[in-house]
Amino acid sequence: MNNAEHARLADETPDHPSDWKIIGPYLSERAWGTVREDYSAGGNAWAYFPHDQARSRAYRWSEDGLAGICDRDQYLCFALAFWNHQDAFLKERLFGLSGPEGNHGEDVKEYWWYTDGTPTASWLAWRYHYPQAAFPYQRLRDEAACRGRHDPEFELGDTGIFDEGRYWQIIAEYAKASPFDLCVRIEVHNAGPDAATLEVLPTLWFRNRWSWGENEQRPVIVAGPVADASLQVMADDPHGGRWILTAGASPDGTLPEPLFCENETNTARLFGSTNSPLYPKDGINDHIVAGAATVNPEQRGSKMAFRYRLQIGAGESVELRLRLSRDSAEGSVDLGTGFTGTMAARRREADEFYETLRPEDASAEEAAVMREAFAGMVWSQQFYHFDVARWLAGDPSQPPPPATRHSGRNAGWQHLDAHDVIAMPDKWEYPWFAAWDLAFHCVVLAHIDPAASKHQLLLLGRAWYMHPNGQLPAYEWAFGDVNPPVQAWAALAVFRIDGSQDFNFLGRMFHKLLLNFTWWVNRKDASGDNVFEGGFLGLDNIEPFDRSATLSDGALLEQSDGTAWMAKYCLNMLEMALRLANHDASYEDIALKFFEHFAAIAEAMGRLWDEQDGFFYDRLRHPDGTIKTIRSRSMVGLLPIFAAVELPAALWQRLPNFRKRARWFIDHHPELTAFLHFYKTGRFPEVICLVDETRLQRVLARMLDETEFLSPYGLRSLSRFHHEHPLILQMDGSELRLDYEPGESQTTLFGGNSNWRGPIWFPLNFLAIESLRHLHQSLGERFRVELPTGSGRMAHLGEVADEIERRLLSIFLRDANGERPVFGARKPFLGDPNWSDRILFYEYFHGETGAGLGASHQCGWTSLIAANIVGRKARS
Structure with missing residues (x-):
């Protein structure tokens, strides 16, 4: 090799x-x-x-x-x-x-x-x-x-x-x-x-x-x-x-x-x-x-x-x-x-x-897409320099900055002093790092450059990046914004891609993420009931209103995605602790902490389930105790099934103290552990998931419905159901509306480049594919769903994952007419090999046509397509 x-x-x-x-x-x-x-x-x-x-x-x-x-x-x-x-x-x-x-x-x-x-x-x-x-x-x-x-x-x-x-x-x-x-x-x-x-x-x-x-x-x-x-x-x-x-x-x-x-x-x-x-x-x-x-x-x-x-x-x-x-x-x-x-x-x-890196079954065209995606990832690493304290104070030889700067943007991040090479989302439209984007970048980079991938994951937890309170910097327009906590997931993915032997890296990441996890628990669980908030969480305008804004009546938004992300965070930290405990017994106690915390979040997640629709929704909790369910069928409601983590039995077997305490917890807290869904026969699970089989069937029925989430090119961020049935809310004296918008968003909510109301985005599709494969490992071929919903064709979850992956890849491959869907009907890409033979990895993709939209060189998380292709070799 x-x-x-x-x-x-x-x-x-x-x-x-x-x-x-x-x-x-x-x-x-x-x-x-x-x-x-x-x-x-x-x-x-x-x-x-x-x-x-x-x-x-x-x-x-x-x-x-x-x-x-x-x-x-x-x-x-x-x-x-x-x-x-x-x-x-x-x-x-x-x-x-x-x-x-x-x-x-x-x-x-x-x-x-x-x-x-x-x-x-x-x-x-x-x-x-x-x-x-x-x-x-x-x-x-x-x-x-x-x-x-x-x-x-x-x-x-x-x-x-x-x-x-x-x-x-x-x-x-x-x-x-x-x-x-x-x-x-x-x-x-x-x-x-x-x-x-x-x-x-x-x-x-x-x-x-x-x-x-x-x-x-x-x-x-x-x-x-x-x-x-x-x-x-x-x-x-x-x-x-x-x-x-x-x-x-x-x-x-x-x-x-x-x-x-x-x-x-x-x-x-x-x-x-x-x-x-x-x-x-x-x-x-x-x-x-x-x-x-x-x-x-x-x-x-x-x-x-x-x-x-x-x-x-x-x-x-x-x-x-x-x-x-x-x-x-x-x-x-x-x-x-x-x-x-x-x-x-x-x-x-x-x-x-x-x-x-090329799988044996990869066509020459697929291999070319993989290679160009990796090339974009290489080129998208850039020098990033920003000393916030110096920027706020100004330079001695220059005119002093306005006094308003000291209470304005990033004033609370004066410790941040960046001077490093970091993978950027896009070298033109987003020439700055973003915390959750970077996690996906590192998973791609790990296939070609594990050391660079580990360096960049570790970087955001260093004292000159991470806030003293444990928050990770989001992005330079607002370091204090909140991105989904995917760093633990990314660290484990990189650890596995690199051969599952670098326990020094895993331990260093674990210690940094302990601080960040504590920040989340202290800052984003306002009621202390394990139902989390978080604001926009990277999904920008996916709801009818700005999820980061304070509502006039003091209502609290309880978020399905925020809670699901924290459940996944718990499971990832649990796996990290178990892997480390097999080399250092001092991690056994902290592993138990994440096992028990996941149980509490899993129980809380159940409150966001809507039995009538068979879906997870955000809820508004008003000061008078009344609750309003926000019935938007979006990725927010799919995320709970992404909180599925494979925990091989080998991680449990050599930890008798952990097994004993976990068994005691299961026996003595049935009100919580009823929500722990252990897949695999035996005394301890090999996959833990937020969602039981019945709810999983119901959510997947919507996810795999071509009139809802399943596009010819992957999973839409918002269900097509809202094309004919827009969600309309009356809030603060205004009428708010959520429509299915498969391309560029028609609303200015959350900025001009917010487009989470229908298009296809690679990061969440990637997580969906990974979680489906984890679930298939345990549920096996006995668990089947219609693919697509209503077709009468039954498929196990491994086949579902393969089909979503195939649809994503088809965005970049030539179709029956010899054209690549990624280019849509754009001139001069049609019919001219001088243009169409080269690939552009866009920020997101039209929910109906697969045409690329947004930043045209988003070789960050859209390069996950390369990881999908390489992954076929590992699975074979």
């Missing part, structure tokens, strides 16, 4: 990454419009730092770029820029609409793909399609402004700008000759019918660490030697040492022109200042586009680019070669045979690495 890439990963631990990871695809695709860069009084991040300022304004916390790479501390950055001789400024970063601009919230308006990548970034590949005509920035804004929430989004392909193939296909490939020696290959293909001109600008720069009053010494990039077929620049940094970037000649033998400026704000352009830097951040842009004298004639600065001016015929391609290496890297800077050999070797090793 082991190959060269496995060998590179062999010596790393969760605390010490491999040297091969010193540099990687850690550069974000958007740093503007983020909370970190927002120093406004009102907290309007989008307006404070818009896209139009990004080329001219130095970032405070992190950088962005196209096909970008950087070191793990982001001292030195490298990315690509382009100019088609039509745009008003260089294409240095991806464009999209801010939250207020888009008719469905923030929305990137570009087409690019992460086509390949290994965990150590020994091999990376990226592809981008850049129009040859002027990029329609303003038209995209204007069209979105004319559209409402009931209208589809106006995309770049809808402008006709790619018609007749008038665009550049740009491929960037990176291959490491050693940890500190990176070969860079750029291929530019003219897909259009006419010859055209393109300027390609490989760009090297230092993150600005010297403008904020921290007494950082300014690093510098200077011109180096010129040879017959290459030239060099040297990048010197007191912290990062010296790196050398070597640029080869273009195919006609012309050497590129080196251009230098500073990574500093153009205060004259943005603020009318008279003492702006002579060679500011946008100096290279202004020089190329307008001929301005804004590049340093002394050929030095903190930012530089090699300018290649290419004239390429119709249908023709050009290859450029560069090499980024440490001054101490072994060997000469070879852009010829050695370069070609490194590229070929790393590509071959990537093939070998992913072939070890």
Whole structure:
């Protein structure tokens, strides 16, 4: 099984990454419009730092770029820029609409793909399609402004700008000759019918660490030697040492022109200042586009680019070669045979690495989907930097922030000081970590990079992330929001994927999660009756009202999902404790605590069951004691069946004290243990579940009904029942309505990008599949349900899981018409293999058509499809 890439990963631990990871695809695709860069009084991040300022304004916390790479501390950055001789400024970063601009919230308006990548970034590949005509920035804004929430989004392909193939296909490939020696290959293909001109600008720069009053010494990039077929620049940094970037000649033998400026704000352009830097951040842009004298004639600065001016015929391609290496890297800077050999070797090793993961029954198309999903997961790990206390106080050399900041966003999280490489939900739309997203990311990563997966799970429990009260940070817009507690589930999944031997990791996670579990019990069980709240819990607008809002009459929302999540949390902690107790008897007592606590939550869960409908619902408990059931058929009501955990008998057999006490508890608390559903004959269970067989049958009848939850492409987040039967509530003098909305939501409740009223989301589908398989392990073939409901076809739960998985995978595979449902009816993806052969892993999917919606590069939890495919190999 082991190959060269496995060998590179062999010596790393969760605390010490491999040297091969010193540099990687850690550069974000958007740093503007983020909370970190927002120093406004009102907290309007989008307006404070818009896209139009990004080329001219130095970032405070992190950088962005196209096909970008950087070191793990982001001292030195490298990315690509382009100019088609039509745009008003260089294409240095991806464009999209801010939250207020888009008719469905923030929305990137570009087409690019992460086509390949290994965990150590020994091999990376990226592809981008850049129009040859002027990029329609303003038209995209204007069209979105004319559209409402009931209208589809106006995309770049809808402008006709790619018609007749008038665009550049740009491929960037990176291959490491050693940890500190990176070969860079750029291929530019003219897909259009006419010859055209393109300027390609490989760009090297230092993150600005010297403008904020921290007494950082300014690093510098200077011109180096010129040879017959290459030239060099040297990048010197007191912290990062010296790196050398070597640029080869273009195919006609012309050497590129080196251009230098500073990574500093153009205060004259943005603020009318008279003492702006002579060679500011946008100096290279202004020089190329307008001929301005804004590049340093002394050929030095903190930012530089090699300018290649290419004239390429119709249908023709050009290859450029560069090499980024440490001054101490072994060997000469070879852009010829050695370069070609490194590229070929790393590509071959990537093939070998992913072939070890491919199930024997996987088609070539399925294997390609798996590999591209993993590649997206590799590329979506980015450097994340945010010192909240420093952000709130402001920098010594900058104007003081408004006083309102000290009681505003994240004011209670001043301990948080992030400086790490973390897997992001999406490098453009969500360029920040989110707690529950990250748990799913780590389960995917564990299949290719267990150490990185463990590191990131452990990270959120470290003292500089976890709140002193035990809460995990949710996401940067509001660290104090509450995400579902899935970290224990993820830790166990990673532990098993990695061979079930790393008890050190499991113990470290257990200790951190004890604090977090206690926070949940103390903060989210207001009545102390084991029925939990939690607010939106990641499901945004899944109810008719904002579940995180305080209701005017003081009513308390008792949540089916909050209670089910805590039941699952208990079971996961129980399994962790049992596994650890088999190696250290001191965990036996705490294992019993979670066994008993689960029993109490299981009893409480029964209060949220509706016998009439055969479903679990949220309830409003009013101060006068009256209770109102919120009869929304949503994932909220399916989650209780996800609280099913497999506990092999081997975990119990060697723990006599635990078994004795558990038996005593069962015998003496029948009022609680009646709700403990033990599946498997014998004295102790091998699966514990919240739901007994009768209720399981009734919930599954709804879940597998194609007129309710079961879509041709997976499980919908809201039952289709609400299409004909909307839920209407009278609350606080207003009429509130919940309709089935299979695509983008028509309501602004909980923000522009809230879409949990019908679409298909991968994380909960993944949990459903896993839980069904756990249940099948114990219930066996005797327990059968109709699949689909009403069809007369009976299936056991393993077959149900397989069918949901098959439907999810079909989103990405070609159908009978040769089209991929993920692309819907979008131009230019239909019928053109230059577009449709590459996969996009969207944020969520239309409940009827399977078309991708939301963030187009959600290679975070949507890459769970790769884990589904790999899982087939483990099961076989």
